[in-house]
Amino acid sequence: MAQSPLPLPQIRGFLETQRRDRWWAMPLFTFLGLGAFIVYSTWAAFQAGHYFIGGPTQIGAQELLSPFYSPVLWDAPGVTSGHAWLGPTPSWWPAWLLMSPALLILWAPGGFRFTCYYYRGAYYKAFWADPANCAVGEPGFRGTSYRGEQKFPLIFQNIHRYFLYLALVFIVLLAHDAWRSLWYLGDDGARHFGLSVGSLVLSLNVVFLGGYTLGCHCWRHIVGGRHDCMSCHATSHKAWTRVSWLNSRHMLFAWVSLFWVGFTDAYVRLCSMGIWHDWRILG
Numbered sequence: 001m002a003q004s005p006l007p008l009p010q011i012r013g014f015l016e017t018q019r020r021d022r023w024w025a026m027p028l029f030t031f032l033g034l035g036a037f038i039v040y041s042t043w044a045a046f047q048a049g050h051y052f053i054g055g056p057t058q059i060g061a062q063e064l065l066s067p068f069y070s071p072v073l074w075d076a077p078g079v080t081s082g083h084a085w086l087g088p089t090p091s092w093w094p095a096w097l098l099m100s101p102a103l104l105i106l107w108a109p110g111g112f113r114f115t116c117y118y119y120r121g122a123y124y125k126a127f128w129a130d131p132a133n134c135a136v137g138e139p140g141f142r143g144t145s146y147r148g149e150q151k152f153p154l155i156f157q158n159i160h161r162y163f164l165y166l167a168l169v170f171i172v173l174l175a176h177d178a179w180r181s182l183w184y185l186g187d188d189g190a191r192h193f194g195l196s197v198g199s200l201v202l203s204l205n206v207v208f209l210g211g212y213t214l215g216c217h218c219w220r221h222i223v224g225g226r227h228d229c230m231s232c233h234a235t236s237h238k239a240w241t242r243v244s245w246l247n248s249r250h251m252l253f254a255w256v257s258l259f260w261v262g263f264t265d266a267y268v269r270l271c272s273m274g275i276w277h278d279w280r281i282l283g
């Protein structure tokens with residue numbers, strides 16, 4: 001067979017490529033999708049309000065809490081959500097410092113997503129063209145000392161497995177919120193079962209985030225990847241097979257869960273503002 005030798009490395013100018021497909025489509029989608037989410041979630045986190053409905057005195061409303069604000073350590077000033085673990089804003093909190101429950105906790109799920117192996121590959125391409133896509137020329141401004149994740153600061157991406165442990169705790173907490181969303185305050189002062197559109201929105205949020213979290217590469221390694229002989233560990237192998245199913249759909253769950261967690265916050269926010277109404281389907 002005839003061979004045509006190619007010199008290595010292939011030096012290309014920025015965005016230069018021989019690819020003829022739409023290699024720019026996915027980075028562009030990532031840039032727009034992730035960019036929109038970052039803008040919205042940052043805005044929502046700084047609002048410090050409209051993060052729940054169905055508080056301790058709201059008769060007839062399901063208990064819905066925005067996932068951006070869960071868990072609530074302290075409520076925002078002047079707010080009583082009924083979800084705060086430690087009560088109202090403490091008296092020692094400086095008056096000049098914005099107190100938003102979301103800002104206290106969002107670093108954990110945010111850090112988990114930011115350090116995710118899939119997202120890293122996606123946003124390196126979309127946000128700083130490293131490279132813009134496979135076999136596409138990189139910008140030359142980084143110079144020869146750039147070593148990506150081998151050096152500071154990107155070497156800190158290896159912290160991902162520890163964010164995974166936190167993310168697993170968040171799934172349990174959000175599942176608890178979904179359970180609470182199935183109850184509303186009746187005229188008699190007791191909580192009664194009821195299924196509303198909001199309960200479904202919160203429950204689906206747990207399903208999608210769970211699918212994303214349990215499809216994590218680190219989790220796959222933890223449940224089965226440590227063994228040299230997989231067939232010798234039947235339970236591990238079974239769990240690994242199931243996690244592998246999610247792992248092979250990790251990108252899908254990454255985007256669906258990203259969209260849905262943002263939508264869930266928007267749903268709770270709009271209901272809390274009285275723009276939308278949370279319709280009860282059952283109960």
Ligand code: FES
Binds near residue numbers: 112215216218219
């Ligand atoms: S690799 Fe994506 S969440 Fe861990």
